[in-house]
Amino acid sequence: MGVHVLAVLAYKEGATVSSGLLAASVNTHPVVIRRLLLALQAAGLITTGKGAGSGSRLSRAPSKISLAEVYRAVETDEPFALHSKRPSQSCPVGRCIEAALEKVFASAESALERELGQTNFAEILQMVKACCEGSRRGRN
Amino acid sequence: MGVHVLAVLAYKEGATVSSGLLAASVNTHPVVIRRLLLALQAAGLITTGKGAGSGSRLSRAPSKISLAEVYRAVETDEPFALHSKRPSQSCPVGRCIEAALEKVFASAESALERELGQTNFAEILQMVKACCEGSRRGRN
DNA sequence: GACAACTGTAATGGCTATGGTTACATAACA
DNA sequence: TGTTATGTAACCATAGCCATTACAGTTGTC
Numbered sequence: 071m072g073v074h075v076l077a078v079l080a081y082k083e084g085a086t087v088s089s090g091l092l093a094a095s096v097n098t099h100p101v102v103i104r105r106l107l108l109a110l111q112a113a114g115l116i117t118t119g120k121g122a123g124s125g126s127r128l129s130r131a132p133s134k135i136s137l138a139e140v141y142r143a144v145e146t147d148e149p150f151a152l153h154s155k156r157p158s159q160s161c162p163v164g165r166c167i168e169a170a171l172e173k174v175f176a177s178a179e180s181a182l183e184r185e186l187g188q189t190n191f192a193e194i195l196q197m198v199k200a201c202c203e204g205s206r207r208g209r210n
Numbered sequence: 211m212g213v214h215v216l217a218v219l220a221y222k223e224g225a226t227v228s229s230g231l232l233a234a235s236v237n238t239h240p241v242v243i244r245r246l247l248l249a250l251q252a253a254g255l256i257t258t259g260k261g262a263g264s265g266s267r268l269s270r271a272p273s274k275i276s277l278a279e280v281y282r283a284v285e286t287d288e289p290f291a292l293h294s295k296r297p298s299q300s301c302p303v304g305r306c307i308e309a310a311l312e313k314v315f316a317s318a319e320s321a322l323e324r325e326l327g328q329t330n331f332a333e334i335l336q337m338v339k340a341c342c343e344g345s346r347r348g349r350n
Numbered sequence: 351g352a353c354a355a356c357t358g359t360a361a362t363g364g365c366t367a368t369g370g371t372t373a374c375a376t377a378a379c380a
Numbered sequence: 381t382g383t384t385a386t387g388t389a390a391c392c393a394t395a396g397c398c399a400t401t402a403c404a405g406t407t408g409t410c
Contacts, residue, residue: 071291073311078303088356095301099399104357121407122355137314147396153211153236154369154395161235163218166341171213173337174277174329181325185318194310201306228385239370244386261378262384287367294398357406363399370393377386 071096072106072144073137077198079116080132080191086125106144113143132191138183149182150175211236212246212284213277217338219256220272220331226265246284253283272331278323290315 074096079087089107093100107126110116115135118126128135150171157164214236219227229247233240247266250256255275258266268275290311297304 074297074303074307077307077310078301081303090356095298095304097295097298097304100357101359101400102398104359105398108358118357119407120357120405122353123408124356124406126357137318151211151368153214155237157214158235158237161218162342163214163221163338164235164237166338167214167217167334169341170217170334170337174326174334178277178322178325182318182322185321186314189314194307194314197310197313198303198306201309202302230385240386241371241388242369244388245369248387258386259378260376260386262382263379264377264385266386291397351410353408353410355406355408358404360402360404362401365398366396368393368395371391373388373390375387375389377384379384380382 071098072110072140073194075103075106076110076115076128076135076140076191077194079126079128080135080195081198082127083132084127086119086123086127088125091125109143110140113139115139115143128191132195135191136187137189137194138187141183141186148175149179211238212250212280213334215243215246216250216255216268216275216280216331217334219266219268220275220335221338222267223272224267226259226263226267228265231265249283250280253279255279255283268331272335275331276327277329277334278327281323281326288315288319290318 075092078092078095089100089103092107093103096103107116107118110126111118114129116126117129118124153168157167159165215232218232218235229240229243232247233243236243247256247258250266251258254269256266257269258264297307299305
């Protein structure tokens with residue numbers, strides 16, 4: 071969903087877009103979008119103005135924003151669920167499995183981010199535009 | 211959690227382990243473990259017997275089981291949440307973003323599985339055993 | 351200055367997924 | 381036949397996420 075928002079912002083190169091318009095495209099509620107925009111702001115990906123006629127825009131060129139940054143900005147919890155309740159400490163495996171898993175999962179996540187880092191929004195924008203050829207009647 | 215179960219089975223090389231014992235190590239309920247065992251059976255990672263004195267064991271050597279297989283066996287839904295409600299089809303971005311994202315996410319997931327595939331349970335077992343040196347009083 | 355168009359933020363309710371629990375049928379073994 | 385296990389359904393509790401409402405603060409325009 072965060073990707074969707076940034077894709078729209080990239081689509082409207084530089085123009086400010088209100089949360090209402092973004093919500094219409096994502097098909098959700100403006101407040102949901104604003105919460106998302108806060109996370110994207112904190113990550114420095116967009117700038118948001120206040121007041122009438124205002125809205126959000128990318129703070130960098132689309133080619134300078136990778137999916138990995140969006141992932142880091144938006145994702146809150148760990149991709150792999152560790153144990154909710156701690157394993158039994160009286161079992162040798164239970165006592166040590168968490169440390170072992172953390173190491174492996176950390177490298178898995180870094181591999182994931184490395185892969186996501188290889189796609190930027192210029193490419194996404196290009197894919198979207200290529201897909202839309204032929205159905206040029208866009209109201210928005 | 212699936213990893214934990216298989217790690218215990220690897221720890222008890224070849225011996226059958228009941229869902230009750232596994233549950234004690236994971237610190238959960240035997241039924242939860244049995245649900246998990248069903249998925250691991252379906253993936254061909256373990257074999258489970260019925261009846262008294264029975265239980266589960268690995269169906270392959272630990273070195274022949276990778277984390278990627280566990281991931282595939284256990285994980286049900288997509289790692290990246292697509293849109294729950296479809297985006298607005300009247301917006302050019304909304305109309306095309308899903309197809310673009312699917313392609314990118316598929317490659318990201320395959321990168322993830324590639325990374326997970328590089329760790330097998332012989333290595334995990336080794337990590338667990340290395341961690342437990344010194345605290346050798348294991349009741350189980 | 352009043353108004354309109356925005357964002358920021360809190361509070362709330364609903365939905366879904368997951369895990370925990372109980373209960374019971376069934377299968378194997380001694 | 382009794383004991384020990386699995387397989388499976390049903391149900392409740394919990395957590396996380398999204399949607400919604402409500403309202404305060406900010407900016408630009410008339």
